[in-house]
Amino acid sequence: MTEQAARKPYFIVLGNEKGGCGKSTTSVHVIVSLLRDGYKVGAMDLDARQGTLAGTLAARQAFVEAKGIELPLPEFRPVPRSEADTRAEIEEEERNNFDEGVASLVEAGAEIIVVDCPGTDNYLSRYGHSFADTLITPINDSFVDFSMLAKVDADNHDIIKPSIYSEMVWEARKTRFNRDKGKIDWIVMRNRLAAVEARNKRDVGETLETLAKRIGFRTLKGFGERVIFRELYLQGLTLMDVKEANIGIALGLSHIAARNEVRSVIGAIKLPPPRKPEPQAELVA
Template sequence: MTSISEQTRPYVIVLGNEKGGSGKSTTSIHIIVALLRDGYRVGAMDLDARQGTLAGTLAARRNFVQVKGITLPLPEFRPVHRSTLDNRLEVEAEEQERFEAAFGELRRAGAEVIVIDCPGADTHLSRLGHSHADTLITPINDSFVDFSMLAKVDPDNHDIVNPSIYSEMVWEARKQRFMRDRGKIDWIVMRNRLAASEARNKRDVGERLDALAKRIGFRTQKGFGERVIFRELYLHGLTLMDVKEANIGIAMGLSHVAARNEVRALVSAIKLPPRRMSMVA
């Protein structure tokens, strides 16, 4: 099989986090739809096909389109299933083959950008996905509970003790990416569910994130606020960019406009390549 590094390579955005409930799935679908609406040809991969969160969201979106008889942008999608073999080396070989087959299919379908949703656990497929990232986005809730996924902190003074297992995994992924094709991973830690008030805990988390960013090499980005609109749309596989066309009785208020601006700010923070001239009408 021809390796991914030998092919015309799409830009790869990986959503990675080993903790659930941080907004990874919401972030994934909003990035996908925002890029589609910006004119990119987008492929999507779900590396946790058993859980199938991204797969389920896109299935709901396709169903909404069919039932309502409307047109909404859809990505090319490929799920990647975990191997059920017993031998570790055989498992890893089979999973790599499945990963590269899915990636190759999306590339041949013309994807300029591939968005990969990783499992919320340390698996071989997750490590494989991370090691192919151009941009890695790690959503965290704005608290020391989620901060612990990035680093261990002293409970008394909140000083950073050492990076977490996940941060070490990202470091290994960076080394693998560089060895494969001399590529670099731009790591964005996305602070979700930011409180409106300037609480002491919020300031402390921000200060520790800034210190850790310099130590292990990521940049921070303001994420999405805690808004009911995200949950209302998610069940249909919809995003804030779909509200007008979807016609589901939601009037765009100021809070919805603010939420859409949060999405746009995140997409703008990704160092995307220009669209391919052959794709531009």
């Protein structure tokens, strides 16, 4: 096995415990952006019940087949929920399902594996978090979503204590280090930022930076509130596909700004370089 083939995949995990924050939108844009950057990308959806990422990628595949247009597609592996009777059996089965999915993606040549976790706390989500090289936690830019990270004093916005989710990330970090001495680079991504400066936006930002120093994450400006994301969602498309997909959307200034937001997210991830193609053996006459 060559050095390139033996290299472990880089895991990007999208996780939080609150829905409606743009997690799956972020997942599919990260996946397509990395594909277009030359990476071989694998994808896993750990929320078998909702299956948002799985459905988006299926819609993308259907669009490609129906339109006869070539768009980059990741290798996707579902991770089914366990129907076992006991907690121990459920955890063992779901752990095996995850491990088998990862092994299959590695066998398929995936350099990066993007894992979309459910918006609830369960064993499979915690297990998936523990594999992250980069963990991206999207939140809406308000103190409503901030509560997922920490409990905050209502009067002066002082941080009282980290949340259960933050404590879960801490446990995932310990699990990851004990497994292979690896570290999790945690990025909290502020979505739906207001276009104008406001007191709430400033207060959220200042409190978030204080918490970042306390529990160890980086902050990142994410995606604004843009109609284009919803327009593309049902077809499994991203902003990077608009020109090729030929769906009658002309790129305006807001679309260009949105693409720059996506590129900023990709630029914040400390990625390894794409693997070079394996040299072809020379044919001997």
